[in-house]
Amino acid sequence: MKRFLPYFKYFKPVKWQLLGSVLSGLVYAAATGAGLPLAAKVVFPLIFKDDQVNLGEGEPENSFFVEGLMSWFDQLPGEWLLPVACAWLPLMFFFRAIGGFLNTYLMSYCGYRFLEQIRDEVFTKLQTLPIAFFQKRQAGDLLARLVGDAEIVRSTVGKVAVDIIKQPAVLIAALVFLISEAA
Known part of the structure; x- marks a missing residue:
């Protein structure tokens, strides 16, 4: 970890x-790990059931999330129940898409700014080096190192960091939902 501290x-x-x-x-x-399982547990039975639905009747004890969603659906007027239930899944995918887009966009922005600052420092350092340094090395090798290494850093920050945030959070949200269902 000490190796990465200077880059913060x-x-x-x-x-x-x-x-x-x-x-x-x-x-x-949250939309992926909890919203979609909630849709499968609560919303799909509302949409695909023929008779009037009384949520929670004859069901085993539900989790906090399911109980909260069921009580919210119970408070809806009858004519609003089906349209709101049908809108649940597109809303979950909307929030999932917006969250994924903003996560990727903002992390890419941070990666480019990160790279810009590193390139600026490298350029400043190159300006202070003596001419003998440039005579010892080939220009193509130096340029390839500067551009290639900087691009690897940008790729790591911009692409890998997106998944480092999203994927563990999806796993945690799904585990929280599953554990709350099992309790």
């Missing part, structure tokens, strides 16, 4: 974008 200073100018990326990743995770 590059995220300071984009701390709000980074926070927005993390929060939108959590929205994505």
Whole structure:
């Protein structure tokens, strides 16, 4: 971890974008890990049942999430129940898409700004090096190192960091939902 500490200073100018990326990743995770299972447990039986639905009747004890959603659906007027239930799944996919898009966009923005600062420091350092340094090395090798290594860093920050936020959060949201169902 000590190896990565010097690089955290590059995220300071984009701390709000980074926070927005993390929060939108959590929205994505909640919509995926809990919203879709809630749809399967509560909303689908409402939509695909023929007779009048009394939520929770004859069911085993449900989790906090399921009970909350069922009580919310119970409070809806009868003519609103089916349209709201049908809108649940598209809304979950909407929040999932918006969360995923903002997470990817903001994390890519942070990655580009991160790379911009590193390239600026490298360029400043290159300007201070003596001419003998450039005479010893081939220009193509130096240029390939600067561009290639910087692109690897950008790719790591921009692409891998997106999944490092979203995927564990989806797993945690799904586990929380499953554990609350089992309890």
